[in-house]
Amino acid sequence: MEFFMLILCFIASILITPLVKKLAIKYRITDQPDHRKVHKTLMPRLGGLAIYISFLVGLLIFRPEDPHMIYLVIGSLIIIATGMLDDIYDIAPKYKLLGQVTAAIVAISGGFDLEFINLPFGGELQFGYLSIPITILWIVGITNAINLIDGLDGLAAGVSSIALITVSFMAFLQGDMFVLTIAMIVLGSTLGFLVYNFYPAKIFMGDTGALFLGYMIALLSLLGFKNITFFSLIIPVIILGVPISDTFFAIIRRIIHNRPLMAPDKYHLHHRILNSGFSHRQTVLVIYGIAVMFSLAAVIFSMSTVWGSLLILLVLIFAIEIFVEIVGLVSKDYKPLLRIMEGRQAHRIQRRKRA
Template structure:
């Protein structure tokens, strides 16, 4: 009951605050204009992450006791830092190195001060505890990489919100189940806050989360996923909610941004381009080329995400030796099938569409006919 009240508190704070932010941004003309790589059609306020993060902070102070707040204090402080990095980037665009520096400091806070890190390979490849330097390095790469991967999927209405709600929901349940109530409650607060945002971000979106939201949410998702991997990997063997493939389970939780970023970087490098050069070849762009609308793309990728979460439950008793190749193979097969279906659909659309020159000729012919008719009518009137 307390968890439900926590989610509802976050939801209603966000739900009541978001229209105020939307109205203020519209009045001040702080809007994201369409054009270029952007696929929205109207001027739309951005920086909805302001309400998301403030809702999370307010609800955390309402529902978490002092002991629980102390446990998550560095995660909350790092979230606040990422919030300001994203806000600054939305207001005055930061360079990639400036954003990376902010992410590095936030990651430093949770890794060194909260000791949230990947401490082992948990028996995979016969490796258990790893040297502390490698542990820190691996964790920094994981958190910063996952943060930016999530940031890249925030490309259409409802997608980032849908993916994050599913992940926070699973993590909230799992942390509560293994006795980590502070992190469990914090995850459920995030569910309520993002759900409130999603009401206004569902297609057609009335507001976007911006980097203020996507960097903040991506960072917290990455940190909590790392915490899940390490806590799960070090649970005793007979624990009822232990997944015996901690690495594969963590990848499955972040499968959509991980696969999309890996795929897009590989395509760019293969074509001789910088992996960081922006384009419209993300998974959600491909699904839209198949004719799916924003909401259908969000639902489709959400269902795929649930499928992979289901896989880690089904394979809970199997180790990373089996589950890691299975997760990767399944993602690659899904991706290859998606590319094939998209190509087939695009060819069908192109085949059924009139040629461009023919369409222009018909338009010119139609205008000529109109002008001729008008001239005849004027000639008859003169007579």
């Protein structure tokens, strides 16, 4: 049944995307090239509408029954409306944030909230009133993280698909059929759109698609891993390692350089890999590979003991920091670990010379 859901939504998305493309061209809902963007020609956006319509087709046919369903649909509708307004009218960031927070509050009203976690060495941590702001921060953060990596053809759709595959697999292992069903419907819709969005793209998903995918992944990961152990809470963070780390270091970068947190720049992960000499297609495939490694790490992490999980987490943090310093994700001069390693290497060489 799950495979049939995937195929049906995939076909629906393939059929609907060209119609949305014509609509975007007809009403001039297009993305203009500029100094920040990689594409050089006028591109139709609003492709996320095709993903959303295919998603609705899946819901109407398979009708997953769950108390969370109505809130998920209403919240996603608010997100889609927010994304479409931005794609059409280029609304101010504060209005986009308002739409995201409203959608997050709808989700919380439907039970998508993080109330407590079981601590790894015993005991329980209740969030109380903090559960609402923590949940809003999670939903809005992941929604924007997917939006921030939407800078190359097929990048956001591909990374989101990898995350959805991982969430689906783990939902299957846990026997969570609602999360599995929704994840497969969104996955099929996204993969069908990716046929037109992979390099060279014929249509962009725009904020309509990026915000929708971020919102859905945030809700599914929250629902799939809520109110369990501290380490289980880290699993969706690892699955979304690419967009989360890119967003985190973008914030660090802007703080260091005294720039507004919402100010755009050309120092995101895909920009830095492009500047390293990789082609557009190669850069996207490299980031896909990184996303797959994060997903595999999340699966292994979920099956490890507490100490094994700690070790995996430390290795991941170290690997991310080294990679960030190599590609210059914060700045060209930010290389604390690399300098320490180079200093130790130089010290060893001097000791050998003295010996």
